Amino acid sequence: MSKKRMGSRIAAACLALSLAVTAAQVAGAVPDTTSTAVESGQDQAVAFTDLGNSYAKDAINRLASLQLIGGQGDGLFHPQNKITRQDIAVLLSKVVGLQPESTDDAIFEDVPADSPYAPYIYGLSDLGVMNGRNNNTVGAADPLTRQELAVLLSRLMEASQVAKAVSTTEVSYSDEQDMADYAKEAIAEVTNQRWMQGAGGNFNPLGNVTRAEAAVIAERVLNARFQQAEQADFTLNTASLSLMAGTSERVKVASANGEKLPFTPIYAFDRPELGSILPDGTFVAGPTPGKGNVSVTMGYKTKTIPVEITNAPQPEQQDEQKDDSTREAAATVDESQPAENEEAGEAAEQDDLVNVAPGSFTSVKTFGPPDSYFQTVEKQYPGPVGGLVTPSEEWTGFNRQFGRKVTVALSQDKPLERVALTFRQQKSSGITMPESMDVEVSRDGKAWSYAGKVVHDVPVSEDKQVVRTLSVTLPDIEARYVRVSFPVKVFAFARQLEVWANESSSWRGGAVLLPPPSPTQMMEDIKAGNRVENMLLAYSGAYGDRGNWTKDDFLPMVGYRTSDGYMRDQMFDTVLFLPYQDMAATKVGWQGYLNDLFGTNRQLDALNSAMREYNRLRGTLYTTPTQENVVLALPYPAMSQTNFGKLADNKPSLSFNPAGIGEEQAYENRKQALEWYFQELLKRWNKAEYPYLKLEGIYWFHELIEDGAPKERDLIRSMASMVHDEALRFYWIPYYGAPGVQEWKSLYFDYAFLQPNYYSDKPVQLDRIEGVLDTVSKYGMGVEIEGDERMYRDPKFYQTYYNQLVAAHKLGMDKNNVHAYYYGSKTLIQSATSTDPVVRSIYDDTYKWMRGKFDREEYYEGSEMP
Numbered sequence: 001m002s003k004k005r006m007g008s009r010i011a012a013a014c015l016a017l018s019l020a021v022t023a024a025q026v027a028g029a030v031p032d033t034t035s036t037a038v039e040s041g042q043d044q045a046v047a048f049t050d051l052g053n054s055y056a057k058d059a060i061n062r063l064a065s066l067q068l069i070g071g072q073g074d075g076l077f078h079p080q081n082k083i084t085r086q087d088i089a090v091l092l093s094k095v096v097g098l099q100p101e102s103t104d105d106a107i108f109e110d111v112p113a114d115s116p117y118a119p120y121i122y123g124l125s126d127l128g129v130m131n132g133r134n135n136n137t138v139g140a141a142d143p144l145t146r147q148e149l150a151v152l153l154s155r156l157m158e159a160s161q162v163a164k165a166v167s168t169t170e171v172s173y174s175d176e177q178d179m180a181d182y183a184k185e186a187i188a189e190v191t192n193q194r195w196m197q198g199a200g201g202n203f204n205p206l207g208n209v210t211r212a213e214a215a216v217i218a219e220r221v222l223n224a225r226f227q228q229a230e231q232a233d234f235t236l237n238t239a240s241l242s243l244m245a246g247t248s249e250r251v252k253v254a255s256a257n258g259e260k261l262p263f264t265p266i267y268a269f270d271r272p273e274l275g276s277i278l279p280d281g282t283f284v285a286g287p288t289p290g291k292g293n294v295s296v297t298m299g300y301k302t303k304t305i306p307v308e309i310t311n312a313p314q315p316e317q318q319d320e321q322k323d324d325s326t327r328e329a330a331a332t333v334d335e336s337q338p339a340e341n342e343e344a345g346e347a348a349e350q351d352d353l354v355n356v357a358p359g360s361f362t363s364v365k366t367f368g369p370p371d372s373y374f375q376t377v378e379k380q381y382p383g384p385v386g387g388l389v390t391p392s393e394e395w396t397g398f399n400r401q402f403g404r405k406v407t408v409a410l411s412q413d414k415p416l417e418r419v420a421l422t423f424r425q426q427k428s429s430g431i432t433m434p435e436s437m438d439v440e441v442s443r444d445g446k447a448w449s450y451a452g453k454v455v456h457d458v459p460v461s462e463d464k465q466v467v468r469t470l471s472v473t474l475p476d477i478e479a480r481y482v483r484v485s486f487p488v489k490v491f492a493f494a495r496q497l498e499v500w501a502n503e504s505s506s507w508r509g510g511a512v513l514l515p516p517p518s519p520t521q522m523m524e525d526i527k528a529g530n531r532v533e534n535m536l537l538a539y540s541g542a543y544g545d546r547g548n549w550t551k552d553d554f555l556p557m558v559g560y561r562t563s564d565g566y567m568r569d570q571m572f573d574t575v576l577f578l579p580y581q582d583m584a585a586t587k588v589g590w591q592g593y594l595n596d597l598f599g600t601n602r603q604l605d606a607l608n609s610a611m612r613e614y615n616r617l618r619g620t621l622y623t624t625p626t627q628e629n630v631v632l633a634l635p636y637p638a639m640s641q642t643n644f645g646k647l648a649d650n651k652p653s654l655s656f657n658p659a660g661i662g663e664e665q666a667y668e669n670r671k672q673a674l675e676w677y678f679q680e681l682l683k684r685w686n687k688a689e690y691p692y693l694k695l696e697g698i699y700w701f702h703e704l705i706e707d708g709a710p711k712e713r714d715l716i717r718s719m720a721s722m723v724h725d726e727a728l729r730f731y732w733i734p735y736y737g738a739p740g741v742q743e744w745k746s747l748y749f750d751y752a753f754l755q756p757n758y759y760s761d762k763p764v765q766l767d768r769i770e771g772v773l774d775t776v777s778k779y780g781m782g783v784e785i786e787g788d789e790r791m792y793r794d795p796k797f798y799q800t801y802y803n804q805l806v807a808a809h810k811l812g813m814d815k816n817n818v819h820a821y822y823y824g825s826k827t828l829i830q831s832a833t834s835t836d837p838v839v840r841s842i843y844d845d846t847y848k849w850m851r852g853k854f855d856r857e858e859y860y861e862g863s864e865m866p
Helices: 003-026 057-065 085-096 118-126 146-159 181-192 211-230 315-331 340-352 372-378 519-530 551-558 587-597 603-618 663-688 712-725 766-778 795-810 827-833 837-850
Strands: 234-236 241-244 248-250 253-255 266-269 275-277 282-285 290-298 301-310 353-355 361-366 396-399 403-425 436-442 448-455 466-487 491-502 534-540 559-561 567-570 574-579 628-634 693-700 729-732 751-754 782-786 819-822
Touching: 057 211, 085 118, 085 146, 085 211, 146 181, 146 211, 234 290, 234 301, 241 248, 241 282, 266 275, 275 466, 301 448, 372 396, 403 436, 448 466, 466 491, 551 559, 551 574, 551 603, 551 827, 559 603, 567 603, 574 603, 574 693, 587 603, 587 663, 603 628, 603 693, 628 663, 663 712, 693 712, 712 729, 751 766, 766 782, 766 795, 782 795, 795 837, 827 837
Parallel strands: 241 301, 266 448, 534 574, 534 819, 574 628, 628 693, 693 729, 729 751, 751 782, 782 819
Antiparallel strands: 234 253, 248 282, 266 290, 266 466, 275 282, 290 301, 290 448, 353 491, 361 403, 396 491, 403 466, 403 491, 436 448, 436 466, 559 567
């Protein structure tokens, strides 16, 4: 980009701030057609019928699922067909993240400017990867040879800064005489990189590349780019920005190792009313003083820089500075700066900056599967007709369900400048700012690229109402589809999703390389409603050995161990630690439980050791170790307690009983006690730093809604907000028929499991089991599987255990659902370690049931027991 162009953009940036507001105000009415759904290509299942046992099947299916490669009609991929040079240009551009851009200068006669291949071929040409031939063509439709692909990959490695593998042995092929001189070095490089390999000692340089081979090689390039994005390491030239209103300063990004950056940096700002950040990192302060945060993203890593804008000098100071600058200008003329009339002309071009989002088709999706109850709640806050893209002061409300992905489909490809969305925080109403907002872009609505993140510094504890516009600046990106994603705790309120384009933009900062959407984030989206699958209840803190879990106790619970000792798979992916029911509701009692929970070689520490051993046995300890989810309980502040203890030496002992102190004070005391416990719990958890455990959520210990307790529902909702503020989930396991079961969602629980209470002294009839499952289905709950030591010796309890598995299996509840498991204390361990085949089978069948492989369809009846 020329200095002239950059200078004009800096001068015009403040004007753009006001134009953005004006454009929103005069945009006018929006047609109702914006409600039409826009479906992401990633949501479409892809299956080819002609892959058979092809060595490329996994690579093809993966690339197809990411919409990076397509078939050739009728569900066929034709893996053995030759791939052309123009098709490889599209594929390589997509996997490396090179953003396509239209061109008016078609230098290759066989690639006209309006060709669908042009944006990709000319993009690779500008990058120095794909060159033309002597006859002014690029051989677009010609089959691609293996040596040509090697050269393309070598150049692509250089352009995208993929680290080249160090050669330990000299590359040698028997058919070296068939290689063109220009390709020999490239062939050696891609061989060392293991992106291409020969066969039978030959490289076959003149052979044509098949579509199957191209897919396998493209997946290897994609994996390298994923790794680069995850490990992105960069430095900034400043830790903070402090500048006067109306001035500018540039944030520069450099690779930590001094080499070229593998991805284009993306800049963002959280207070566009104070200033703007340009594509090259130049921050332009507006006329108003204030504080904000610049976010800089490269790959999947984001760093923030605090910004402070101070008042400009007073008029007399400006006069003095003007006199000084005039004298300096008379002596020296800086020809790199634009003349005054040129600058004014360039500034006028900002009139072409247009918000192109109004009237666009949009869709809004949840992270993970939607929840009908929460969707009903948020219908009370529908926002303006036309949706988020409508310029309006009206707020759209989003309730729970972990987050939203909002996709905007523009009328055509546009040179995008900026994406912005405004949020509100009003904690008293349960409305909080999302921690961040992510942006993705796509030319075709199928293959997406990650275009950065914007964060802010509004604390979740801020009680005052706050409104912030989160804005991401885009460099040289032509796209038709834009997606913004943001998390939702309880409520998020948003308005005015803006997509700004500059039709006359001539910004040319070089090729734009962006990573694909993070596979970690994509997996989080998929699993967002199902991060926990099988949760084991572990009681501790009393009853000697029954309440003391060791590493050996946990090992067959976290991992499914075959009868011959082989660690085949994960068993319970989550452990819920909770105290026994008779724990004293006093500060001393709660502290004693915490001391036991965080003790050495037991409970949490033992689980962490068991997970280390599990990973060692599975061979994942030093590659991709599995972490066990942990859910920890909030003890219940029973209202019968009148002497809980002092939270501080200068404070009285807390009473939870409304008699004598009133319901409001009793509620406040209960709330204070739980908040103290929660903070103590987090402090100890953070200090312990268990490498193989992940704190997933918090459990509400009481098994019913106590209507007589002081403001019970208010207390639960307050605790839910406290838990959600830490990005944790809130769990509950009420018993069958408990008061409040049907209310669990309105109480802000994320998950509730129904406790069936099968293990009483009376036989459990089949209609009772089916009735429990009807309740689970009716209220959208998870089910708790129950068993205890009696199922090993008494046919009645053996039948009850298996019949609940059979009933849930017949209803399909053993698949794609979240389950909790109660075994008294350590009952299932006995089955896992037993040599009795009947007892051992309970452990094996439980594992099969977890994996959807349990196949028994008939109930046990009478005294039947194997």
